[in-house]
Amino acid sequence: xxxxxxxxxxxxxxxxxxxxxxxxxxxxxxxxxxxxxxxxxxxxxxxxxxxxxxxxxxxxxxxxxxxxxxxxxxxxxxxxxxxxxxxxxxxxxxxxxxxxxxxxxxxxxxxxxxxxxxxxxxxxxxxxxxxxxxxxxxxxxxxxxxxxxxxxxxxxxxxxxxxxxxxxxxxxxxxxxxxxxxxxxxxxxxxxxxxxxxxxxxxxxxxxxxxxxxxxxxxxx
Numbered sequence: 001x002x003x004x005x006x007x008x009x010x011x012x013x014x015x016x017x018x019x020x021x022x023x024x025x026x027x028x029x030x031x032x033x034x035x036x037x038x039x040x041x042x043x044x045x046x047x048x049x050x051x052x053x054x055x056x057x058x059x060x061x062x063x064x065x066x067x068x069x070x071x072x073x074x075x076x077x078x079x080x081x082x083x084x085x086x087x088x089x090x091x092x093x094x095x096x097x098x099x100x101x102x103x104x105x106x107x108x109x110x111x112x113x114x115x116x117x118x119x120x121x122x123x124x125x126x127x128x129x130x131x132x133x134x135x136x137x138x139x140x141x142x143x144x145x146x147x148x149x150x151x152x153x154x155x156x157x158x159x160x161x162x163x164x165x166x167x168x169x170x171x172x173x174x175x176x177x178x179x180x181x182x183x184x185x186x187x188x189x190x191x192x193x194x195x196x197x198x199x200x201x202x203x204x205x206x207x208x209x210x211x212x213x214x215x216x217x218x219x220x221x
Contacts (some may be wrong), residue, residue, distance in 0.1 A: 051095060073097050
């Protein structure tokens with residue numbers, strides 16, 4: 001672990017760190033705590049516990065997780081006390097260590113949540129069944145569309161096919177290919193689509209007239 005002395009001793013390290021350059025109170029408390037003064041250690045805990053809690057709130061940890069984070073941070077500090085050369089860097093070290101512990105706590109929580117909901121055989125079977133139902137519905141719609149399209153007059157089939165071409169074909173070219181006026185393309189398209197919507201195969205799927213942009217014929221509208 002990086003020693004506390006590695007953190008900048010002067011100036012703030014973030015909005016949640018009330019660090020001052022060469023804070024004499026912090027320097028005194030760290031020195032006394034390092035020498036075994038329980039009162040000084042408790043004073044450090046009282047002074048910086050609000051900082052740790054504020055960071056835990058930023059990570060939206062629950063109370064139990066926040067308490068675990070706090071304990072881990074203080075235990076890590078115990079192991080660092082004899083390495084502190086610049087006590088004024090302590091707030092920055094506490095903030096950084098707390099963020100790391102919060103990240104670990106969140107990762108552990110996500111792993112626990114995933115373990116509670118494993119992808120067992122029953123879950124996989126349900127997902128496959130839903131996918132099969134969707135594929136079946138899509139196949140039924142496609143078959144109904146083809147059936148309705150096949151029952152159109154040949155000229156109507158040619159017009160719809162040209163209108164659905166990718167990339168789109170300009171109306172002027174469609175007019176030239178089919179030998180019909182440009183102005184009649186739109187009305188003829190609407191008549192063809194209306195006839196397809198009324199086709200028994202499509203009516204059986206929709207249960208009613210879906211309107212000019214129904215689900216089966218939306219692509220041709």
